[in-house]
Amino acid sequence: MTSSAVTADTLDPDTVDLADPATFADHDLSGFWRRLRDTRPVHWNPPTAERSGFWVLSRHEDIMAVHRDDENFTSERGNVLVTLLEGGDAGAGKMLAVTDGPRHEQLRKILLRSLGPRVLNPVAAAVRANTRRLVREAVARDECDFALEIANRIPMTTISNLLGVPESDRDYLLTLTKAALSADGDVLDEEESAVARNEILLYFLDLVEERRKAPGEDLISTLALSDVDGARLSDEDVVLNCYSLVIGGDETSRLTMIDSVYSLAAHPDQWRRLKNGDCSIDTAVDEVLRWASPSMHFGRSAVRDTEVGGVRIGENDIVTLWHSSANRDERVFDQPEVFDLGRTPNKHISFGYGPHFCVGSHLAKIEISELLMALRDFTTGFERTGEAPRVHSNLLNGFHSLPVRFFPDEAGLARADDERREVKR
Numbered sequence: 001m002t003s004s005a006v007t008a009d010t011l012d013p014d015t016v017d018l019a020d021p022a023t024f025a026d027h028d029l030s031g032f033w034r035r036l037r038d039t040r041p042v043h044w045n046p047p048t049a050e051r052s053g054f055w056v057l058s059r060h061e062d063i064m065a066v067h068r069d070d071e072n073f074t075s076e077r078g079n080v081l082v083t084l085l086e087g088g089d090a091g092a093g094k095m096l097a098v099t100d101g102p103r104h105e106q107l108r109k110i111l112l113r114s115l116g117p118r119v120l121n122p123v124a125a126a127v128r129a130n131t132r133r134l135v136r137e138a139v140a141r142d143e144c145d146f147a148l149e150i151a152n153r154i155p156m157t158t159i160s161n162l163l164g165v166p167e168s169d170r171d172y173l174l175t176l177t178k179a180a181l182s183a184d185g186d187v188l189d190e191e192e193s194a195v196a197r198n199e200i201l202l203y204f205l206d207l208v209e210e211r212r213k214a215p216g217e218d219l220i221s222t223l224a225l226s227d228v229d230g231a232r233l234s235d236e237d238v239v240l241n242c243y244s245l246v247i248g249g250d251e252t253s254r255l256t257m258i259d260s261v262y263s264l265a266a267h268p269d270q271w272r273r274l275k276n277g278d279c280s281i282d283t284a285v286d287e288v289l290r291w292a293s294p295s296m297h298f299g300r301s302a303v304r305d306t307e308v309g310g311v312r313i314g315e316n317d318i319v320t321l322w323h324s325s326a327n328r329d330e331r332v333f334d335q336p337e338v339f340d341l342g343r344t345p346n347k348h349i350s351f352g353y354g355p356h357f358c359v360g361s362h363l364a365k366i367e368i369s370e371l372l373m374a375l376r377d378f379t380t381g382f383e384r385t386g387e388a389p390r391v392h393s394n395l396l397n398g399f400h401s402l403p404v405r406f407f408p409d410e411a412g413l414a415r416a417d418d419e420r421r422e423v424k425r
Contacts, residue, residue, distance in 0.1 A: 018045050018056060018320070019081055021394045024296070030337070033058055033325035042311035045320075051085045054299075054318035055308075058325040060332045060349070062309045066300055066321055067354035070100050073300035073319060075356060080395050082181070082193075084299045084318045095240040096359065097248070106228045107241070108359060114162060114219045117362045124366045127158055131367070135374040136413065139406045143385060147402040151257040154367055159249035159360075163242060164207070164218030176200050177250050181395055197243070204242040208235050219245070249360050252294045252350070253367045255391075255398030259292035260372065262402055263339055265384050270341045275376055279342040285368045287341050290333075290348035293324040296397045298352060323349050324397060377412040 011032050017023055036043050036058040047053035057063050066073050076092040076099065078084035089098045096107045113119065131154055138144040156174045159165075165173060179196035207220055212235075215221040223238040264271045273279045299320045302313045313319060327348050328336040351358035358364070375382070386403035 013040060013043060014046070016045075017048070018297075018322075019048075019051060019054075019085060019394055021392050024394060024397070025390060025392055029324075030328065033322070033328060034330075037325060037329060037331075042309045042313075052318065054081070054084070054320055055311075055313060057308065057319065057321050058329075059309070060326040060329040060347070063321040063323070063326045063349065064353050066308060066319060067298075067349070067352060067356065070355050072303060072306040074100055074303050075300060076100055077301040079298050079300070079356075080181075081297065081299060081318075081320060082395065084301065084320075091240040091244070094234075094237045095244050097244050097356065100355070103228060104355065110223065110226045110228075111219075111241070111245075111359050114222055115360050115363055120363060120366065123158065123162065123363065124370075126161060127154070127366055128370050130154060130157055131370040132374045132378070132416070135371070135378050136416070139378050139408045139413070143403065143405045145401055146261050146404045147254075147258045147399055150371075151254045151261075151402075154257065154371065155250045155253035155364075158253075158363065158367060159246055162219045162249075163245065164211070164216055164220050165246075169203070173200070173203065173246065174250065176203070177247055178400070180247060181251070181393060200243050200246065201239055204239045204246075205235060208238045208242070245360070248358065249363070251396060252358070252360075253364045255294035255396060256289055256292040256350075256364070256368055257371050258399050258402050259294070259397075260288040260368065261375070261382065261404060262384070262388055262399060263288065263291055264375075265382055265404065267339050268381070270339055271381060273341050274372060275380070281369050281372055283344055283346065284341040284372055285365050286346040286348060287339065287343050288368060288372075289350040289365075290327045290343070290346060291339055292398065293327045293348075293350055294397055295350070296324040296395055297322045298356075323352075377416065378406075378409055379412075380407045380409045382406045 011027065013032070013036060016032065036056065041057065041059040041062055043056040043058065045054050045056050057066065075097065078086070078089040079098050083089040089095070092098045093103065096104065096111060099107060134150045134153055138146070138150055144150065152174060156170055160170050160173070176196045176199050180193055180200060208224055211218070211221045211224045215225060220238065220242060223233055223241055226233050264274070274284055297320045299318060302315055302317045302319060304315050306313050308319070327350065330336055332347055351361040351364070382404045384403065385405050388399040388402045391398055391400045
């Protein structure tokens with residue numbers, strides 16, 4: 001949000017365009033969402049000369065209902081505004097996120113072989129080692145850009161290890177994923193984003209061809225050797241699901257990690273609770289996910305005339321589900337505008353809900369929890385040392401840069417050194 005941002009309480013819902021990334025860059029929308037939840041929970045975002053209109057759902061209850069309802073609403077015409085407004089998603093029926101019905105169930109089972117809780121213990125150990133190393137190195141430097149030097153490295157390293165992406169390619173892949181759905185500057189260039197998305201697909205096509213010839217233990221090999229409905233997954237099937245995994249596996253965790261440091265620096269009382277062990281890591285992870293709401297919306301298309309919240313939705317209408325509003329819904333959360341690491345229950349929907357609940361949610365929680373534990377163990381605190389510019393997007397919520405100064409916990413660092421020496425013996 002810029003220093004000249006307009007308060008959302010003064011915004012007219014009839015003139016706000018939620019398809020425009022500038023809306024999110026130029027305004028604090030908390031008051032706007034509260035107004036919609038109270039007076040227009042099913043709101044029509046009007047069309048423009050360039051695009052069609054779409055429905056906007058802001059209440060937790062309505063959004064959960066649509067997430068559950070894969071009979072009246074489909075993901076196969078796109079699941080975010082960028083594809084819904086373009087008339088469809090090329091991955092429909094092939095990529096898990098935009099596939100419904102029995103094929104979706106079978107694809108999900110294949111991916112859970114590598115992403116389910118029971119198979120992630122070795123991955124969790126690697127995440128822990130990588131995260132603690134990165135945080136220790138940053139603490140030793142005193143200052144760093146947390147977004148660029150730590151948060152950028154953890155999820156991309158993890159998902160790349162799972163997919164079998166060579167280490168030499170990971171910076172290149174990270175650059176592409178960041179360009180695909182958002183911009184680090186003030187302008188989102190749709191042409192550049194489309195090129196980035198295409199480059200990701202072409203990159204994975206080369207890897208799939210390699211794994212067909214010489215399969216390994218990685219997730220690309222698992223997909224390449226898997227069958228759905230008795231037929232081997234095609235190269236296109238595998239590539240599209242790799243694209244979805246690398247985008248989803250990077251963005252949600254990375255942006256939540258950045259927001260957690262930003263928010264903990266701004267709420268020293270909550271940092272003390274985490275540092276002193278006055279709240280559990282599990283509740284803290286759920287709260288930073290709720291607070292960050294890294295994916296602001298998802299979308300569906302109505303397959304027939306139906307109704308949501310007493311409002312008629314027409315066949316083929318686009319319906320957008322705004323998690324950034326649902327995660328602040330006063331009907332579900334007590335004092336939702338309070339950042340509370342001990343919040344329980346916490347019915348956030350940052351991973352979605354229903355049939356399309358995020359297949360990588362367990363991995364994301366591992367990454368975020370390891371970051372919070374490393375910060376707790378190795379620092380006594382941290383502070384921002386500069387501006388934290390937001391990504392320019394109508395989908396992703398967060399910061400692309402976060403300069404911070406760490407204050408070392410010498411006792412915690414010494415304990416970690418002792419533990420490492422003990423392991424080596």
